[in-house]
Amino acid sequence: MATQKNVIEPYLFFEGRCEEAVEFYKKALGAEVLMLMRFKDSPDPNACGDVPGDKIMHASLRIGGSNIMASDGRCDEPMKFEGFSLSLAVNTDAEADKFFNALTEGGKVIMPLTKTFWSPRFGMVTDKFGVMWMVNVVAEQKP
DSSP, X not given: OOOOOOOOOOEEEOTTOHXXXXXXXXXXXXXXXXXXXXXXXXXXXXXXXXXXXXXXXXXXXXXXXXXXXXXXXXXXXXXXXXXXXXXXXESXXXXXXXXXXXXXXXXXXXXXXXXXXXXXSEEEEXXXXXXXXXXXXXXXXXX
């Protein structure tokens, strides 16, 4: 019997902009779509209420070695991402620059990429959907 460690996978609700977000993360971060299901694919269309059928009920994206899940949600509330940040750990300064700059497209830099006492390169950005990202070059661990 295969065992799986407990995993935390962020689930983001884009309130009607999920498809745009999926395409953005594919371009900006090289996200791979593992699964995408639309509301019209539900076996019980009445369970979805007034959500347009072409909206995304559930998507799973792989970014590097992690998964993020996403949905359009109920498409009835303003989108708010507060109280958390997604942290993207990369191996090189070049990767940090590439991903950070891609995430700033239409977004807002909170802290430019810079050297810190824990990393050769660290920065914070809120992307165009309001999701805050921390981009961090993983420093070599000294014994």
